Amino acid sequence: MPNPTAAILIIGDEILSGRTREGNMYYLAGKLTAAGIDLKETRIVSDDRDAIVGAVQALSAAYDHVFTSGGIGPTHDDITADCVAAAFNDHIDVRDDAYALLKAHYDSRDQEFNEARQRMARIPDSATLIENPVSIAPGFSIQNVHVMAGVPSVFQAMVATVLPTLTGGAPLLSQSLRIERGEGDIAGPLAELAEAYPDLSIGSYPFTQNGAYGSNIVIRGTDGAMVDEAIVKLTALFSA
Amino acid sequence: MPNPTAAILIIGDEILSGRTREGNMYYLAGKLTAAGIDLKETRIVSDDRDAIVGAVQALSAAYDHVFTSGGIGPTHDDITADCVAAAFNDHIDVRDDAYALLKAHYDSRDQEFNEARQRMARIPDSATLIENPVSIAPGFSIQNVHVMAGVPSVFQAMVATVLPTLTGGAPLLSQSLRIERGEGDIAGPLAELAEAYPDLSIGSYPFTQNGAYGSNIVIRGTDGAMVDEAIVKLTALFSA
Structure with missing residues (x-):
């Protein structure tokens, strides 16, 4: 059975402006890989109602799980909860x-539990709360969409709550080999290796570093013995 | 006239696996902001034909400009050029x-200019080449989609070629103020300020740092005098 699939939706102008670097995506990507849930897509959209509603609907329809980050605080630009409710009518x-x-x-x-803070209690009728042990204001799950905070410590705590409730698959295992040769020199044999192992994903990620250049080859799969076998063959191919 | 809009499409399993952090997005986001082109969305998809074709078509239809990063090298997993051609028939x-x-x-x-390296000369019939002064293998523009390499030095060189050919708008200016109070305490007055300045974008980005907490308020707009005026009012609101 194939692993379940997932998408991450990051909400916030501050990422798109280049002002803030996004870390929640990488954190969750690692956790999903370990849980055997295949992250297929990440989208970053601005604090715009149509953009958020459209992305939630598209991703919810296309993948088994969707995780959102950001936009559930008390300020006027926090519109995620209302948009997710609208996405599901x-x-x-x-x-x-x-x-x-x-x-x-x-x-x-x-x-003071003022009007702004009360905004954080806006939750769609059919949603289940996600506990927030850090700062209390909860996230929520509605259908296959898990709505979480953007503040990294809160996001991580919510992931820790949600992830064990989901049924994962076999964890994706990977091994990598650094080859200090141009991609053009290794591409032929590498393509043959990829053809010989259709159940594995073999990726080539070129680098240049201090004048040296080459490529990191990453072999991924759920069958550890097969990944091992392929990395041994890869090493033999390029050790000459 | 509103600024032109843009999206970035990052192609590569290595980002989604959490293995590699993405930097091209932030680089280009900064350049677009300075050029007066509004970055509205970023998508990261895996090295999958259907995912790439679908994203190119959706983003090309939704925004004025689309910039892609990755998947135009010589190895078997470099399928971006063929997918972009397919997206435009x-x-x-x-x-x-x-x-x-x-x-x-x-x-x-x-x-040796072998078969793998010749793959990098695969270019759609109607495309215009984008120069690559770093490692020669060109990117290309087709309709409103600009296809560029994922290696950061090459990506940046291609951005330097493409960006001056596009018509931008007024650069987006921003000013920010760090307020060491909880978002719940500042949200009310902040919402009133945002209502008073509908042409500005006012965002609140909470932080916790070494036990201190608060929020960075960022005011953005194309009218510098208006941004200045709003930041002065903001400062007065919370200096008491």
């Missing part, structure tokens, strides 16, 4: 369970 | 002009 408002969690949190810290 | 084969460039390059270095 679900009703959204401040929900009692999320409201109670947040009210208890702010009351205990003597902080 | 264009014929593709080794093209004389690209072949001549590459042959002269490898001849001058006494390197």
Whole structure:
């Protein structure tokens, strides 16, 4: 059985402006690989209602799981929850369970549970809350879409909650070999090796570094013995 | 007149596996902002024919310009050029002009211009070549899609060739203010400021750092005087 598939949707102008580097994608990519869920696509869209709704609908239809990051805080530019509700034609408002969690949190810290903070209790009717042990404001899952915060520590905590609830497949294993020869010199034998192992994914990632150049060859697959066998053959091919 | 819009399409399993961090997106995002071209979306897809063809068609239809990175080398997993040709129903084969460039390059270095390297001369019939001063193998532009290499030095050189040929708009200017208060405390006044300046984009990006927490507020717009005015008001709001 093939592994389940996944997509990540990152929401936020600050990534597209080049101002902030995105780390949640890489964090989750590694976790998904280990869980045997194949990450097939990542999209980054701006804080724009149509863009978010369209991306949620397209990715939800195309992949088994969708993970979103960003846009669920208290400020006016946090519109993800409302957009995800719209994507599924679900009703959204401040929900009692999320409201109670947040009210208890702010009351205990003597902080005002004002209108802005109450925005973070806006949860679609049919969604299940995702616990946030870091700063309480919950994420939520609706159908196959998991809506999580953009702040890395909160995102990671939410991933830790959600991921064990999903059925994964065989973890994707990989081995790599650094070959200090031009891709043009290794491409022929490499293509033959890829043809001989149709169940493996063999990628070539060229580098130039301090005047040296070459390519990192990465062999990936769920059958560890087969990955081992292929990397031995690869090494033999280019050790001459 | 609104600024032209753009999308970036990154092609490569190595990004989705979490193995390699993507830098071309951030590089180009900064250049586009300076050129007055609004980056609206980035997609990362795997080395999969259907995924690449679908993304090229969708992004080309949705935005004024599309920039792709990766998958135009000599190895078997480099399928971008063929996929872009398919996306536009264009014929593709080794093209004389690209072949001549590459042959002269490898001849001058006494390197074999073998079948794998000749793959890099596969260019759609209707495309215009993008010069590659670093390693010769050209990129190409077809309709509103600019197909560039994934190796950062080559990508950057190709951006330097392509960008001046595009008509940009007013550069997007930004100013930011770091506020060491919770987003929930500043969200109300911030939303009022955003309403007062509908032509500006005002984003709030929370941080936690060494126990301190707060939010970086970024105000963006093409009218520098208006951005200045808004940042002064913002500073006054939260300096009390």
